[in-house]
Amino acid sequence: MSKLSEATYFILAALLREPLHGYGIIKSVRTLSSGDVNLAVGTLYSALDRLAETGWVAVEREEIVNGRARRYYRITDDGVTAVRTEAARLRRAASLVTRQMAVSGI
Numbered sequence: 001m002s003k004l005s006e007a008t009y010f011i012l013a014a015l016l017r018e019p020l021h022g023y024g025i026i027k028s029v030r031t032l033s034s035g036d037v038n039l040a041v042g043t044l045y046s047a048l049d050r051l052a053e054t055g056w057v058a059v060e061r062e063e064i065v066n067g068r069a070r071r072y073y074r075i076t077d078d079g080v081t082a083v084r085t086e087a088a089r090l091r092r093a094a095s096l097v098t099r100q101m102a103v104s105g106i
Contacts, residue, residue: 015075
């Protein structure tokens, strides 16, 4: 598996707790990333389409709210594996840099 983009990583992380609709995902990603990742609607739905194609997310349910369909997405077991693998990769990378900085006296 190749590394995940920052947006994909945070979308999957946002879905770990519960299924969310698009705006809920955008808000959760903003919170989880401490405001560093602000997803545009088009970016989000393109990413969700790709994630659904890979089998990492699935549509949980749809509701009609104010006459519009609201689709809720959930992370799949494969999606959990992907985000867990990426978190471990990032943890290892951060550890290597932190150790190198300590050795260098930085």
